[in-house]
Every structure is written in structure tokens, then in C-alpha cells.
Amino acid sequence: MENSVLRRLRDLTDFEVADDNPDVRGWTVRGNDGRALGAVFELIVDVEAMKVRYLDIELDSSFHINEHENHILLPIGAASLDDDGDNVFVPALNAESVLKYPPYVEIQVTRTYETAMLRALGLEPVPDGDFYRTPAHDATTFYRGHR
Template sequence: MENKNLYRLDELSDYKIASNYSDVRGWKIVDADNHTIGTIDNLWVNKDMQRVVYLDVKVDKKLIEDSRNEVHNVIANDNGKEFIYKDGDSHIIIPIGSVSINKDTKIVMANSIGYDTFRSTNRYNRQNNFDRDYERRVMNSYYPENDPDSVYYSEDDSFYNRREFDHK
């Protein structure tokens, strides 16, 4: 990853989730209409800013299957009749400020991002991580109305100084 200010929480042994926040890893994430998007696999932390900026989501199989219009690397399994996606491209990132967390139901809701948007958003391979270019593409997918001259195009941590990254 070009910007190594970002780390998965489980890579940082000295980091803990603050006691007033829920550890949402393993929780289900849904869109505003309650469609399942996937499961929260990890949290991406900006080490310099000392805060979580993204949820790392393992995308639900149904959402992947619903992505018929996308181009995927498919491999035939043994009987040749069925195609499965390479396991790799099954993760997306969601800015922490774009969700609300229900501690009672242990469900995270993406407030303003719909199922179709998640379906067409680029996924990444967990083995390869992602770079700032991927972050920009994802943010463009979620918030197409944003000004292209905004801080989304900065290379430094000011990229995260936006409401989409403010955890409520």
C-alpha cells in the first residue's frame, strides 16, 4: 500500500477500540433499505490521526452474484457448470462516517449508500490491500456529487478531513 498510514486494526497490537465505541468486527452491515451488504471483517485505522477511517467489509455472496454487469475474474469449478468468483475480490471499504451503529441489534447501517451503489463499487483483494487511487474510486462511487477539486485528490491525511470520515 502506498499510504502506510492506514493499518488494519489487528495489525496494531498497541491499539484498542475506545471503551465508548463498539467493536463492530463480525457484525452484519446493511444498506438503508436493510439489504445485507456483508460482514465487517476489520477496521482501517489512520495511525497518524489515531482514528478509524474505514470499515473493511467482506461482501455478501448474494451482492457479488447480483453484480452481473461487472467484469469479474471467474473460474470454473470442477463440474464446469458453475462459475465462482475468485475469492480475492470480495472486500470493500466504507467510510466510518457513512454508517450508524446499533449496539442492541449488532447491525451497522450504511445511511445514504444504496444496494445498487454497493453492487457496482469496485472491490479489492484482501491480500493486495488498496491504494489511494482505489480510495478515490470508492468515494466517487458513494458520493458522485462531490467536487472533483476537493481534498479527495490530496495525497496526505487531509483526504480524511471530511464529514464522511467523522464517526458520530
């Protein structure tokens, strides 16, 4: 990954999901149309802030996307949990819009890519200061549905 503070959770031996939060890897990701878009493949962690910033989503094979473009990154605050069904909901995406979302290639987490991701969700990045100081990167929204 180009952004040196962002790392996959599986690569961080000293990190784990907090005890009071579920490990959502493997959970189904659903769009605003209720359709399954894919599953959470990995968590992308900001090692300096010790926070999950992104969900790495592997898109469902029914979208017929080639294997090199079948992952997207989703800012954690752009989704929410449903513990009962082990689902992650993404109100800003659906089966049509996810096809226009910028694909994620593990070595390409650049600020340009992060900005394109936010814009694909209809959000604007913070122009100055802390890039991650946005509702899109706030895990509080994500875990709100957690019991």
C-alpha cells in the same frame, strides 16, 4: 497496503477499540433497502491520527462475487451504528449499488482508490489539504447511534 499510515487493526498490537466504543467487527452491514450487504471484517486505522478511517466489509455470499473481489472499504463516516441489533447502516448503498462499488484488495489502498470510493458514495474528496477532513471520515457520525 500502499498508504503507509493505514493499517488493519489486527496488525497493530498497541492499538485497540476505545473502551467507550463497540468493536463492530462481525456486525451485519445493511444498506438503505434494509438488506444485509455483508459483515464488518476489519477496521482500517490511520496510525498517525490514531483513528479508524475505514470499515473493511466482507460482502454476503448471496451476491456471488468472486473471493478476490468480495471486500469493500467504507469510510467510517458513511455508516452509522444500531447497537440494539448489532447492525451497521450504510444509507448510500443498497443491494444494487454495492455491486458497482470498487472492490478492496488489501494491497491497493491508494489515493486513487480512496477517491473512487468517495465518488461511488456520491461524495467528493477535499481538493486541497487534509484528505481525511471530510464528513465521510468523521467517526462522530458513525458512533452517534451508540448508547
